[in-house]
Every structure is written in C-alpha cells, then in structure tokens.
Amino acid sequence: MIVAAHRLFQRQGYERTGFSEVLAESRAPRGAIYHHFPGGKEELAVAVIRRSADDIASRVNAAASASKPSLALRRYVEETIENLEHTGYEAGCPLAPMVLEASGWSPAIRDATHQAFEGWTTLVSAGLRRSGVPAARARRLASVVIAAIEGAMILARATQDPAPLRAIIAELGPMLDAAVA
Numbered sequence: 313m314i315v316a317a318h319r320l321f322q323r324q325g326y327e328r329t330g331f332s333e334v335l336a337e338s339r340a341p342r343g344a345i346y347h348h349f350p351g352g353k354e355e356l357a358v359a360v361i362r363r364s365a366d367d368i369a370s371r372v373n374a375a376a377s378a379s380k381p382s383l384a385l386r387r388y389v390e391e392t393i394e395n396l397e398h399t400g401y402e403a404g405c406p407l408a409p410m411v412l413e414a415s416g417w418s419p420a421i422r423d424a425t426h427q428a429f430e431g432w433t434t435l436v437s438a439g440l441r442r443s444g445v446p447a448a449r450a451r452r453l454a455s456v457v458i459a460a461i462e463g464a465m466i467l468a469r470a471t472q473d474p475a476p477l478r479a480i481i482a483e484l485g486p487m488l489d490a491a492v493a
Contacts, residue, residue, distance in 0.1 A: 313338045313345060318360045323402045325409035326357060326421075351420075357410055358424045364406050365428035369435055376439040381492060382485030384439060385457065389481050392465065393474040401472045404465040433458050445491045453491060460484060 316338035320329040331345055331353060349355040371388060378384040396404065407425050415422035436454035441447055457480075464476035 313340050313348065313356065314359050314363050316340075317356050318364060318406055319403065321357070321360055321406040321409060322404060323399075326353075326413045329353075354414075354418055354420055357414065357418075358420050360406060361410065361421070361424040361428055365424075365431055368405075368428075368432055372432060372435045372439075376435070376442075381440060381443050381445075381488035382481075385485050385488060386481050389461065389477050392461065393468075393477050396465065396468055396474065396477075401469045404469050405462060408462060408466060429458060440488065440491065443492045445488075449491055453488060457484060457488075 313334055317329065317334045320333055320337060334340075334356070335342060335345060345356070346352075349359070371391060375384045375387040375391075378387055407428055410421055411425050415425060433451070433454045436457050437447075437450045440450035440453055445453065460480050461477070464480050467476035468474050
C-alpha cells in the first residue's frame with residue numbers, strides 16, 4: 313500500500329488520491345488500509361514520506377561515492393532525469409505535493425517532510441565535509457543543492473524537459489568543486 317500510495321502521490325498529489333485508488337493500485341483488501349493505517353490517509357502519507365526519505369537517502373549515499381562533489385551531483389541528477397523520463401514526467405518527488413497540499417493543516421505531514429529534507433541535507437553536507445568543505449559552508453551548499461533539485465524537478469515536469477536539472481549539473485557542479493579547493 314505504501315508503494316502504491318507513493319506512486320499515486322507522485323502522479324496526482326495528496327489531495328487527489330483516495331483510499332479506493334490506493335487499494336486498487338496495491339490490490340490490497342479493503343480492510344487492510346485501516347488495519348495498517350488506523351490514522352487514515354494522513355498516517356499513510358507519513359509512511360510514504362519516510363519510505364521516500366529512505367529511498368532518496370540511499371540514492372544520495374550511492375552518488376556520494378564519487379571522487380568529487382560535481383560527479384556525485386551529476387550521478388544523482390542524471391538518475392533523477394532517467395526516472396522522470398521513464399514516467400513521462402508524471403512522477404517527481406512525492407514530498408513536494410504533500411508539503412504544498414497538507415503541511416498547512418497536518419503537523420504530522422509537516423514534521424515528516426521536515427525530517428526528510430533535514431536528513432537529505434545532512435547527508436549532502438556530510439559528503440561535502442568529507443571532500444574538505446568547511447562545516448558551515450557545507451551545510452549551506454547542501455541546502456542549495458536540495459532546493460535546486462526539488463525546484464528543477466518541478467520545472468522539468470512543467471516543461472517536459474530535463475533542461476532545469478541539467479542546469480544544476482552545469483552550474484552547481486563547478487561551485488561544489490570550487491568549495492573544496
């Protein structure tokens with residue numbers, strides 16, 4: 313059910329996704345959703361956020377094995393482009409719609425998305441620090457990288473074009489490498 317909700321939230325957002333669609337997509341019996349998520353759709357959304365956070369953290373860690381920050385960024389962004397193109401630009405980060413649609417009224421969703429973004433920022437910052445970037449600068453650059461990728465995914469989906477993501481590679485990659493020097 314989490315995987316099905318994840319796909320649905322990516323494609324159509326939190327508000328437009330109903331339990332019946334999650335059940336149909338996951339092929340779970342009707343009672344399963346309330347058994348596993350007694351807190352309803354909000355609890356399911358928090359589970360999706362946590363799963364997404366873990367998935368992205370794994371991708372960040374895999375990319376971080378590159379020899380320099382620009383290569384790590386390139387690996388991550390190129391994989392993001394592949395994912396967007398594979399879905400016909402229908403599926404971006406599932407956190408963005410949940411932040412925009414539900415964080416104003418749901419403290420649980422707001423806290424879960426905050427923790428996810430904070431976790432990703434910490435991972436990117438740690439990678440930059442391992443490359444020799446001072447801690448305070450690494451933290452600021454990590455925030456810029458996360459914000460740029462999230463924004464570029466939205467632009468890429470809107471335009472059906474990976475150019476905004478490729479611009480991150482071209483512009484932020486050299487900046488990250490220069491921070492090491």
